[in-house]
Amino acid sequence: MKALSPDLAAHLASGATTLCWCWRVVRRDGVVLGFTDHDRALTFDGTTYEAASGFTASDITDGLGLSVDNLEVTGALSSATLTDDDLAAGRYDDARIEIYRTNWADTSQRVLMRSGSIGEVRRTGTGFTAELRGLAHYLQQPKGRLLQLTCDADLGDARCMVDLSSPAFHGEGAITAAHSARRFTVSGIDGFENGLFSRGLFSFTSGASAGLKVEVKSHAKLASSVTIELWAEAEGPVAGDTFVVTAGCDKRFATCKARFANTINFRGFPSIPGNQFLTQVGRKS
Template sequence: MRPLSPAFASAAAREASTLATCWIVTRRDGVHLGFTAHDRPILLDGVTCQPHLGADTGAQEGGEGLAPSTAEILGALDAAGLDAADLSAGLYDGATVETWRVDWTEPEARHLLMSGTLGEVVRDGATFRAEVRGPAAALSVPVGRLYQHLCDADLGDARCGVDLAPHSATATLARLDGAARIVLADLAAAPGAFARGRLVVSGGEAVGALRHIRAHRVVAGEHVLDLWEGAPGGLAPGDPLDLVGGCDKTFATCRDRFANLLNFRGFPHMPGTDWITSYPVKGDRNDGTRRTG
């Protein structure tokens, strides 16, 4: 437990409370954003914590030992604060969050309640609910390789080694067909070439927005992409897109499509459950040379 400073302890002991909760969010690009549950701005470490987001503390859960702790922030989306377009563009992915209890009459009297990283952000109309994950959450992230059939490298990274240039293309947005489906113009590619790939908007109001592609198909001569997330805000017909192909991470795809078998980072010959749980049968060949995967 963190010790209380004398100034904060004195403020907390008052009969009439002057304490408020403040949050300071620091994005990976160095941008700072502050907001508070108080009804007036509070200056904290040079960051003005604004009250206009209507923020408040949601559920909090503390873990024992090395178990991760989590907390929630509830508030309203606002162009001057947490903007829906910025959230969709991933600008807040991995941002650090500090939660402070502050004496609003003397902000230097404060106490750090929790620090962590911004996790899942759920939007519901004009409101948001953000998860704050404590430092121990990093201990639950897998480290090292997994023993599995599928490759654990990303297409084109240093461990994969595939040249992405032959598997990339540019296209123009013809139209939006629902929240997470886009139709492309002037794309020359085989159906499925960009499934599990990604697109980056290279022009227009949504420039720089990245989306992951779930499926790629050709319908009535038009290339249709289904996205895992909704289309970026501000995306409009005529906007240019940069596309990069994807990989289903199977042994066959690595061998047949990318001719990259020597760099396959999975274990395709790993015995399957049927082989592991098998037993000798009279009359069968039980010398260990046959297995099912």
């Protein structure tokens, strides 16, 4: 049951209400955005809620127990703060969201209806649909360790302990040619072996995408050039944009041993039998 302030309770009991919905979004990079379905902008708690034309939401679904409550928000990319490039770059993935029922005539009269995070985002032309998931969905994420051949640590974390700031696993450079929003020819990392940065982290330090961090899909060292391809699109990359990139790992024991000399901290189980062992049939010799 929601706890309403006396003023809001009196407003609801009056029979003539001036209510609207307000959405507060906090992206993982710390950017805070506000949207409302009212016809003018509202401000409270230091956040301005922009009037978003064509911004609509489905009914909120409630369930008993620990089932995931969710709704969908549909809108057009008409806001100057909500861009196609940001959606494509994943800046809204798992962003925290708060949904308020607000008296637009007096914004001090409001109640927090839901809090959660943004799940799947689908884009169609100049529009988008974002799934808003309740907090219960975090309880459905795998916890603990899995019995598997590959390592379950993240390269460079406290369990792995590889120092990614080491010059052997850390490079800086600049884009010399942008072939697309994901694929570039770069300079500054020519001295590293082919594929070292595949599955690594590419961080822009200048340009329109400054501060954006994207996983590397492939790192190819050719005879006269080095190319980097990312898993997600960057925002308007151009020649001259600078970056920092760190090594990647395919989580295999052989790579841990040969590339990082870190087998003592390998967090997989390389000696467990595979499916072939489980399904083999005994035969008479």
